[in-house]
Amino acid sequence: xxxxxxxxxxxxxxxxxxxxxxxxxxxxxxxxxxxxxxxxxxxxxxxxxxxxxxxxxxxxxxxxxxxxxxxxxxxxxxxxxxxxxxxxxxxxxxxxxxxxxxxxxxxxxxxxxx
Numbered sequence: 309x310x311x312x313x314x315x316x317x318x319x320x321x322x323x324x325x326x327x328x329x330x331x332x333x334x335x336x337x338x339x340x341x342x343x344x345x346x347x348x349x350x351x352x353x354x355x356x357x358x359x360x361x362x363x364x365x366x367x368x369x370x371x372x373x374x375x376x377x378x379x380x381x382x383x384x385x386x387x388x389x390x391x392x393x394x395x396x397x398x399x400x401x402x403x404x405x406x407x408x409x410x411x412x413x414x415x416x417x418x419x420x421x422x
Contacts, residue, residue: 309341311343311353312343314345314351314353323352324352327356328356329361330360333361336364336408338366341358341400345374346392352395355397363406365407367411368407372398374395
């Protein structure tokens with residue numbers, strides 16, 4: 309139930325809208341609902357709904373990041389360009405289940421300090 313990755317090429321505007329995930333079960337996965345966009349990307353993700361979702365033993369049932377980086381890149385990311393893909397109108401309805409572990413987020417930020 310993932311959208312992305314979006315905005316890897318900062319020269320291209322990405323647009324994703326009107327996505328509806330319904331009646332799904334995720335078991336023993338890292339991510340449930342995920343939206344991933346790159347630092348420096350540009351675009352818009354809007355009107356996304358996750359409805360009637362069941363997650364069991366999922367590490368991150370809901371994970372939205374606007375700070376994705378290529379962690380294998382040889383040079384450090386230039387955080388001067390802190391543009392990001394905008395996100396709006398997300399709905400998470402009728403969820404049940406369990407989370408694996410106790411790490412509820414990763415705490416990354418586009419800027420330093422956050």
